[in-house]
Amino acid sequence: MAQRGPRPFINTTPLEQPGQASRRNARSYAMRGKNSGKRRKHLTKKPCIDSWINGQFAGGLCQDPGPVSQVQACTSYVPRQVASEWSLFKFAEEPGPHVRQKLYQFFPILEHRSYPNQILATNFFDRQASLWFEHLGQSQTYVHNQLFVAMSYFDIVVDKVEHIGQGTISHMTKALSLLQTDLATIDRATAEVTIATVIAFAMVAVVSGDTASAGKHHHGLFKVLNLRGGLASLKSCRYLQIKCCRLDLSYAMPTCSKPLFFVAENILWDSYLPRSLPVSPTTAIHLLVSDSEPDPIMVNIWFDLHEFSRAANIAAQTGRKLEPDLLQEVMISVQYRLLNLEYDMEEPHELLRVVMLAYSATILPLLCSQFGAPASLSCPSFPACLHMFSIANEESSNDKLKALLWLLIIAEISILDVPHMELQLAQTIRALILNSWDEILELLKGFLWIDTLHREPTMKLLSNTIIKTEGVMQCVIS
Structure with a gap:
C-alpha cells in the first residue's frame, strides 16, 4: 500500500506487476545521490598560481599540498588551544612569572603586527602561532631570543628609551651564547628554530636602527640557509620561508643594497600573474617612457602590479579579502x-x-615599519630622474601630466625618502584643471591604485598640500 503524497513510498509488493508510476518512484528512491559523482568525473583540478619563491613558475597545476597543510605539517607539536592556555604551556626553560608576563603582553602585539595589510588579505596568524609556541617549547635559545624581542619592543617602541634595559641585555646575551652552541652542533645548526632565532635578532637590529648588526645577522642567515640547501629547503614551512625573503628585502631597500636570496642571474623575469587585459597605450609606463620602447621586463612587472591591484579592488567591492599567500608571493616577486x-x-x-x-611597499610594508620603526626607501637616483623628466616635459600633454600626478602622489604617500614636492604637486593639479577630489580619484584609478589602501593617505596629503601652497593654486578639494 502506498502512502499519499507527491512522492509515495512503496512498502508492499503486490502479486501483480507494479504500475509504471510505482516503478518510477522506486527507481528514484533507489538511485537518489548515486548519479552525483558522474558530473564530478568531468571536472579537472582547479588551476592555481605556482610559487615564485620556489621556482615552480610554470603556469600549471599546483604540485605541492598547499600552504595550509604545509604549515600544519611542521606545527603538529603544540595542541590547538595552547595559545589561549598559557598556564598549561611548558617552556623549554621556565622564564619566571614576571618575565613570562612580558610574553603574555607581547603575544597580541605579535598577532596584530606580524602580518601585513589585513585591509587587503586575511590574517593567517593562527597558522604561525602554533610554530611560535612549538619553538618556545623545544629550544632554550628561542625562549631567551623571544624574551629579548618582546622586551626590546617595549623598551624601543613603547617606552621609547635610548638604550634597552639591563634585563633585556641579559636575555640577548644568553640567547647569543646559546645560538653559538646551536650553530656549532650539526643537528641544530640549520634547524628551523635556529633560522627563526637569527631572523628575530636581525629584526630587532633593523627596528633599533643598528644597521651594522642587522647586516651581520642578515649575512649569517644567508650562510645558514646555504648550508641547509638554500631557500627552497624551507618549502615545507612557508611561514619561515616568506619571513626570510621579507627580511632580505627589508634590509636591502633602506640600505640601497642588493638582496641576497635572488640575484639577477637566477630570477624569473616573466610576468608572474596571468594577464586578463590587453596592454593599454595610456598606462604610466608608456607615458613616462615615451621617447623609447618600454623595457619588456618592466612591462611584465607593471602588469603584475596592475593585475594584483585590480583583484584587490574587486575583492573590496564584493566584501572579500585576498589570500595572504597571494599577496606575499606577488609583492615579493615584484620587489x-x-x-x-x-x-x-x-x-x-x-x-x-x-x-x-x-608602490609595492605600500602593499607589503617593510618588516621594521610594522613594529613602529621608521622605514624609508632611500633612492638617490629619484630626485635626479624626476628633475630630468620635468625639464624634458615642460610642455607636457594632459596624458603625461596625469601620469606625473600619479607618480608624485605615490612617491609622497609611500616610504620613499624624497624632498618636499608639494609645490610641484599643486602645480600639476592646477595644470590639469582638477577642481574636486572625485576628479582626482577618477584620474588616479586609471593607473596603479588600490582604493581601500590609498584613498585615505592621498586625501590627507592633498589637504596638507593645499594648506602649504595656498596662493599658488586655486583649486579646492572637496
Whole structure:
C-alpha cells in the first residue's frame, strides 16, 4: 500500500506487476545521490598560481599540498588551544612569572603586527602561532631570543628609551651564547628554530636602527640557509620561508643594497600573474617612457602590479579579502625583480622603477615599519630622474601630466625618502584643471591604485598640500 503524497513510498509488493508510476518512484528512491559523482568525473583540478619563491613558475597545476597543510605539517607539536592556555604551556626553560608576563603582553602585539595589510588579505596568524609556541617549547635559545624581542619592543617602541634595559641585555646575551652552541652542533645548526632565532635578532637590529648588526645577522642567515640547501629547503614551512625573503628585502631597500636570496642571474623575469587585459597605450609606463620602447621586463612587472591591484579592488567591492599567500608571493616577486634591475640615473625607466618599488611597499610594508620603526626607501637616483623628466616635459600633454600626478602622489604617500614636492604637486593639479577630489580619484584609478589602501593617505596629503601652497593654486578639494 502506498502512502499519499507527491512522492509515495512503496512498502508492499503486490502479486501483480507494479504500475509504471510505482516503478518510477522506486527507481528514484533507489538511485537518489548515486548519479552525483558522474558530473564530478568531468571536472579537472582547479588551476592555481605556482610559487615564485620556489621556482615552480610554470603556469600549471599546483604540485605541492598547499600552504595550509604545509604549515600544519611542521606545527603538529603544540595542541590547538595552547595559545589561549598559557598556564598549561611548558617552556623549554621556565622564564619566571614576571618575565613570562612580558610574553603574555607581547603575544597580541605579535598577532596584530606580524602580518601585513589585513585591509587587503586575511590574517593567517593562527597558522604561525602554533610554530611560535612549538619553538618556545623545544629550544632554550628561542625562549631567551623571544624574551629579548618582546622586551626590546617595549623598551624601543613603547617606552621609547635610548638604550634597552639591563634585563633585556641579559636575555640577548644568553640567547647569543646559546645560538653559538646551536650553530656549532650539526643537528641544530640549520634547524628551523635556529633560522627563526637569527631572523628575530636581525629584526630587532633593523627596528633599533643598528644597521651594522642587522647586516651581520642578515649575512649569517644567508650562510645558514646555504648550508641547509638554500631557500627552497624551507618549502615545507612557508611561514619561515616568506619571513626570510621579507627580511632580505627589508634590509636591502633602506640600505640601497642588493638582496641576497635572488640575484639577477637566477630570477624569473616573466610576468608572474596571468594577464586578463590587453596592454593599454595610456598606462604610466608608456607615458613616462615615451621617447623609447618600454623595457619588456618592466612591462611584465607593471602588469603584475596592475593585475594584483585590480583583484584587490574587486575583492573590496564584493566584501572579500585576498589570500595572504597571494599577496606575499606577488609583492615579493615584484620587489626582488625591481631591486635587481639597473638603469642609468637619468633614464625614465629608473624613475618608474623607484616609484613602482615604492608602490609595492605600500602593499607589503617593510618588516621594521610594522613594529613602529621608521622605514624609508632611500633612492638617490629619484630626485635626479624626476628633475630630468620635468625639464624634458615642460610642455607636457594632459596624458603625461596625469601620469606625473600619479607618480608624485605615490612617491609622497609611500616610504620613499624624497624632498618636499608639494609645490610641484599643486602645480600639476592646477595644470590639469582638477577642481574636486572625485576628479582626482577618477584620474588616479586609471593607473596603479588600490582604493581601500590609498584613498585615505592621498586625501590627507592633498589637504596638507593645499594648506602649504595656498596662493599658488586655486583649486579646492572637496
